[in-house]
Amino acid sequence: MRETIDIGIELGNTGSAVALAEDGGARVLRNNEYRDRTPSAVFMPRPGTTLVGRAARERLKAAPKDAYAGFVLRLGTAGEPYRFHRAGVTRTAEQLAAEVLKSLCRDAAHERGEPPAAAVIAVPASFTPEQHDAARRAAVLAGLGEDCPLLPEPVAVALAYGADGTARRGPWMVFSMGSSGFTASLVGERDGGLRLLGHVGAPHLGGGHIDRAIVDDLLAPAVVRDFGPRDFTRGSERWRTNFAKLQGAAEAAKIELSRATEAELYVDLTLDGGEETFSYTLTRGALDDLARPSYAEAVALCRRLLAENSLLPEDVDALLLAGGATLAPGLRELLADPRAGLGIRADHSQDPTTVAARGAALHAGTVPLPAAAPALARDEIAGLLRETRDALSRCTGLLDQAGTGVPGRLRAAVALLRETVGRLDDDLRRGGAAGWHTAAPSRTRALVLLRRLRDRLAELHGALTGDAGGESRRPAPLGTGPGPGLP
Ligand SMILES: Nc1ncnc2c1ncn2[C@@H]1O[C@H](COP(=O)(O)OP(=O)(O)OP(=O)(O)O)[C@@H](O)[C@H]1O
Ligand SMILES: [Mg+2]
Incomplete structure (x- = not known):
């Protein structure tokens, strides 16, 4: 008989993940596509059909009135509900977040043979009390009951890095760079538990921003040079599909560059004269040149957070990396640089793409299941x-x-x-x-x-x-x- 919650969920604005506490550790549960992360996106192609995850994320550009993402950060804020045109229904941010949670619960049920009765849910560091309430309501809608403990994402990350206040004293700084933003947080012991002590964020400093810069600064000018389409700009409705394809290829090449020094990219574009295959060689050097200003801005925000909390770099135990964008070697080199970096030892012993879900699961392994x-x-x-x-x-x-x-x-x-x-x-x-x-x-x-x-x-x-x-x-x-x- 299970006595603790055991299921940990990272409910992220762009992507989410679920993990299970077991044998004193935590294991990520893959979705039905065998992936660790499920995009926080919902697509309704017709009445009565709801798709969550990659299938929905891929429709965001092509079917912008039937597929939505970005609703997690809108939880608990005033705003128009989301209208799904083809399905003819509207949904609130809470209902859409519940769809993502339900999808993760299905993955957990597949693994364990029964749907979870509750979960520890890691939510963005910036969440207000109203947003926490809204996340709780989403959990109830998803069938997770009303007693799901919520953890700020950086606290979950710190737990997964072993920051439990016993062997190491903290505070820790969590450097979190995902798809759609950057957050620096301080986590430390307070009132007998690990708490979020402060955070700063910048929504424009994420991996998605770097992908867009690759397209706008390198790929789109090369397309114009090679094929000469007129008015080939991101804002032009006519080229929307081409830009979406370029952005996907830019992200794939960027990821490849964390292991290689060059990445070849091929994209089939639909231009005035018909189909054309565009090819480009992206180098690590060119990528680093593009990304460095974002990294430097993120480091500056970390320094500001230290100053706001009257801390010096040597007061901080470690810099804990979270979010897929922290896999970039260019960023890790900058963080290790004694002058351009922060001067805090960076810990990247954990997989940064799943660390928050695993931290939530570790905590879930200690919380008794809510009574019936x-x-x-x-x-x-x-x-x-x-x-x-x-x-x-x-x-x-x-x-x-x-x-x-x-x-x-x-x-x-x-x-x-x-x-x-x-x-x-x-x-x-x-x-x-x-x-x-x-x-x-x-x-x-x-x-x-x-x-x-x-x-x-x-x-x-x-x-x-x-x-x-x-x-x-x-x-x-x-x-x-x-x-x-x-x-
Ligand atoms: N090896 C890699 N090198 C560089 N960037 C990477 C690598 N792997 C993933 N990324 C980038 O990390 C980002 C995704 O990270 P993650 O899955 O942590 O984000 P997310 O949680 O979905 O987003 P957010 O936290 O903004 O809601 C993407 O921009 C992706 O391109
Ligand atoms: Mg994230």
């Missing part, structure tokens, strides 16, 4: 509601039998209760398994309200049998005690 309380409460709510409806129909039956002989205040009281029960019933039906009644505070409210309704109906029933039966027993005092509709 929510399910019990749901059952209790359903049972109480049934009882309440029955009691109400008994009261209504008595009123009908009694005809006009019943005091008006009793009729009014029953009518009010009927309205309240109807409203509650509607809310519960609309909410379904993931509705408002499953959020802890609302669940408590629903239980309290239903218990009061039940007592009140029992009182009324007593009063009605007293009156309708023509016995001398006085009706229970209805003006006292809390009325329906409360609290």
